[in-house]
Amino acid sequence: MNQTAIEVDEIKSSKKEKEFPHTFVVIFTLIVIAAILTYIIPAGVYERIKDPITGRMVVDPTTYHLVEKNPTKLFGIVEAIPKGLIEAGWNVFLVIIIGGSFTVVEKTGAIKALLGKVLAGINEENTFKVLPFIMLTFACVPAFTGNSECLLAFVPLGITIARSLGFDALTGIAIVTVAGTSGFASGLFNALTVGTAQRMIGLPLFSGLWFRVIGFVLFFGSVCFWTIWYARRVRNNIKNSYCYNVELKNSSIESEEMPELTKKNLMIIVVVVCGVAGLIYSAVHGYEVKTTYPSIFMIMGMTAGLISGMNANDIAKEFVVGAKTVLVGALVVGFARGISVILADSNIIDSIVYGLSSVLVVFPKTIGAVFMYLCQLIINCFIISGSGQAAATIPIMSPLGDVLGVTQQTVVMAFTYGDGLTNIVLPMSASLMGALAIGNVEYPQFLRFISRIFFTNLVIGAGLIAFASMINLGPF
Secondary structure, X not given: OOHHHHHHHHHHHHHHHHOOOOHHHHHHHHHHHHHHHHHHOOOEEOOEEEOOOOOOEEEOOOOOEEOOOOOOOHHHHHHHHHHXXXXXXXXXXXXXXXXXXXXXXXXXXXXXXXHHHHHOOOOOOOHHHHHHHXXXXXXXXXXHHOOOHHHHHHHHHHHHHHHHOOOOHHHHHHHHHHHHHHHHHHOOOOHHHHHXXXXXXXXXXXXXXXXXXXXXXXXXXXXXXXXXHHHHHHHHOHHHOOOHHHHHOOOOOOOOOOOOOOHHHHHHHHHHHHHHHHHHHHHHOOOOHHHHHHHHHHHHHHHHHHXXXXXXXXXXXXXXXXXXXXXXXXXXXXXXXXXXXXHHHOOOHHHHHHHHHHHHOXXXXXXXXXXXXXXXXXXXXXXXXXXXXXXXXXXXXXXXXXXXXXXXXXXXXXHHHHHHHHHHOOOOOHHHHHHHHHHOOOHHHHHHXXXXXXXXXXXXXXXXXXXXXXXXXXXO
């Protein structure tokens, strides 16, 4: 073997050694740790009493007592995974159906055609006035669907837009991916994060919307401000680009030919708008989300496909392609639920809550709420699936909120912001790393760009959680 071959092998070996463990590996490790804890942490429970105002069963913080231990056996570690999949079944199916249906809509080209029409009216004078509205489009998609991976299809378009306006690839990634992350983190009508957590707790679906709207405006405003700040510097001097080496090599993505905004495409846009309106209407009027949400997405996808001229087989094939892209995320939901299955079956959830509350009870409840938020930020580094994180953490955070006097809606928001805000910096995020690969942008270059947005939004998130705690964000 020659020297060059040896060096290549060493590089590959080095990369493999540095590879971060797969999400399934992380979750299974956490399941094993949870099982070990059942032998260490004493089993105990709180009594639950009915809240006369809300009718909800809540923890009575004065009733904690020890019960007989029920540690997890070796077989129970593996058995927790199928049990978790069964408990989280509807979430798993919802993720798959959203991924498949939205891929059909994206394949029609209607959304690209609409964006192309908007771009045709942009010139150098109105660029910075129009840019926030383009970014808003990409922020709204995951805010309403909970699917940020679908935005990968628009990253080449975003980079093309940026370069045509005198910016760089990083600006293009910010227009699509970073803006989309701000929408996802706000959780406006995100059935996979807010919807999952609220249903687990018993809150009315998508209640507290006014508060999430404020969060959306602040997070998105931060993204717009720092992106425009950076874009101005790049336009003034391309050497200010954090990915100047990429721009020098002219490794730009070839400009896509934008589809024409035909009557068919306009009809598809109307279908999508009606679908989103249907999601909002069904949430507000208390329809069963387990069946209504998947049905609306399927109708949206099938109708859009038929209008575009696809036949039944084409629609089915595109649906399968989309479902495949989110399959891992869907399974993560069920796998992560296995953690809470073990903790619940062994009666140590309340013991963990008792231990945490004993430390936090001496502080104001606002400190406790921010502590929950910080915990979720850290946990998301290991469980990057929003629904999966809800399944693993809400069973602990919900009773902890009861003990500390923090409302359940605040618990949900601490989870939502803690889960969503770190997605934009995690190297395990498929949507982020996919966008960087498309733009040939190195991860350290992106970190330099995103740092201002990330830390600004972390502070905003902490402030919002503190505010939610102070006003007792409800309904309970």
